């Protein structure tokens with residue numbers, strides 16, 4: 160089976176019920192975990208599988224789980240309770256993968272959560288979902304009811320001494336709510352600003368208890384890994400990383416879409432074969448490999464594999480694995496402006512470089528496009544990419560916002576300069 | 590401070606609103622966690638969150654008005670001003686922008702004689718921008734009420750407004 164994540168997702172039927180899900184082996188991973196494996200053995204298997212977080216950062220999932228203190232009687236009281244959270248806040252511009260999994264096969268996520276919660280011995284889990292995903296919320300609610308009726312949630316699941324409740328929390332929408340620690344504040348009913356680290360959530364998360372936060376797609380892998388085993392999972396990847404991944408392409412290609420492919424699939428194959436190449440009359444100028452907060456890459460990078468390390472080596476990030484295409488008739492400066500406006504609006508305002516630096520970035524870009532820019536502005540923008548870069552802000556929103564800008568300044572500098580010297584009339588951009 | 594307290598006389602939550610909030614309040618270790626969902630619930634019934642509604646929710650949850658306001662003003666989907674029967678959230682993030690969200694916005698505004706943020710004279714529609722709706726491969730997209738609309742163009746907008 161080479162497409163575990165989407166095996167139940169077909170264009171002609173749009174929802175996978177509990178019965179459908181079980182027909183293709185669903186909940187067998189859960190059964191094995193709860194009846195044959197100790198919690199730490201589950202964690203070890205996920206660690207050995209090499210599964211890395213699909214939420215953008217690529218952190219080892221098993222390693223994250225292993226950082227939750229093991230439940231022993233001499234642990235302090237506040238660490239006896241722990242929580243498991245599925246991050247379904249997908250709001251990265253260009254990302255449209257988790258919605259598919261939530262709407263069309265919610266049991267796959269639920270199974271992953273049950274196994275993860277068992278591994279860290281959490282008895283309550285939350286699915287934190289962005290408010291706009293109305294259909295997904297309906298489907299997940301329905302699937303949770305099915306799972307509860309089947310005895311997969313509640314007390315003594317499958318006759319074990321493991322109890323679990325999963326609650327759906329629908330949020331009211333803000334990009335920053337997807338950031339792990341801001342999400343915890345949102346779940347606590349607070350204004351959703353990130354928290355200082357350390358302590359990390361695995362030590363002190365929701366209400367100060369050990370908490371694991373994982374992306375929806377990450378968790379959808381878990382049941383399959385436990386059921387089919389590590390060797391099978393390793394056999395799925397083409398490059399350094401393992402398993403499959405949902406890769407997407409949006410922009411002016413012939414067939415924009417989303418496909419489950421082996422980790423390490425070359426970008427060229429995704430863009431040219433699956434997405435069908437560029438629309439007639441358009442040329443590929445560049446692309447963001449993993450959503451708005453990743454660096455631009457160029458056509459010369461098409462042979463890079465979609466692996467965490469390979470994309471990083473090429474100068475960007477795998478991010479969400481959903482590519483945004485820049486064609487030759489779209490102005491890269493205006494495209495960057497659109498993304499910086501997004502980041503400026505969605506900044507939580509907690510720390511100064513981000514709160515002040517992003518609106519400043521937007522103003523500079525608007526001035527440049529309006530023909531009122533100066534060459535020094537490009538140095539100011541470059542300075543901002545450093546000031547808002549890693550290590551200067553409270554969370555990764557600002558550094559992420561700087562990635563498309565810094566790479567645009569590097570690769571498309573002549574486009575910025577043309578606006579400034581005033582001969583942008585000859586540009587054929589819309 | 591005193592002035593606002595006097596101005597916003599508290600109204601009560603309805604029995605149904607209270608029932609819906611109570612149904613989920615125990616999902617959390619601390620009842621204040623239900624704040625955002627409580628606002629979502631009340632907004633579902635009243636369309637928007639007025640100052641007096643906000644106070645009613647704060648009183649019910651026994652949390653400070655300032656705390657609840659800090660949440661209500663932070664989240665994109667809590668409306669602190671009146672909105673129409675149906676809110677049309679057109680996506681203006683990067684792929685939709687590239688594939689025509691500005692034309693979608695212009696057409697919507699022209700048809701309804703409004704600017705983004707305003708409500709049509711008949712109270713039917715409010716137009717607001719929204720960040721990426723996770724439908725980039727079918728851009729441009731919009732959330733019309735509870736429904737995701739994809740592959741939008743001016744004809745599709747006319748079709749939506751006809752209903």
Ligand SMILES: Cc1cc2nc3c(=O)[nH]c(=O)nc-3n(C[C@H](O)[C@H](O)[C@H](O)COP(=O)(O)O)c2cc1C
Pocket residue numbers: 211212213214215216217218220246247248249250251334335336337338339340372373374375377378554555556
């Ligand atoms: C501004 C910002 C927004 C984020 N939004 C999301 C999101 O919507 N969904 C998600 O899974 N991760 C998001 N992340 C990443 C999370 O912080 C976290 O790394 C992730 O949920 C961990 O899950 P994983 O290890 O399974 O990837 C975001 C990060 C930042 C900085």
Ligand code: SF4
Pocket residue numbers: 335352353505506507508509510511513514552553554555556557558
């Ligand atoms: S970097 Fe931006 S989003 Fe993150 S904490 Fe600072 S102000 Fe908030």
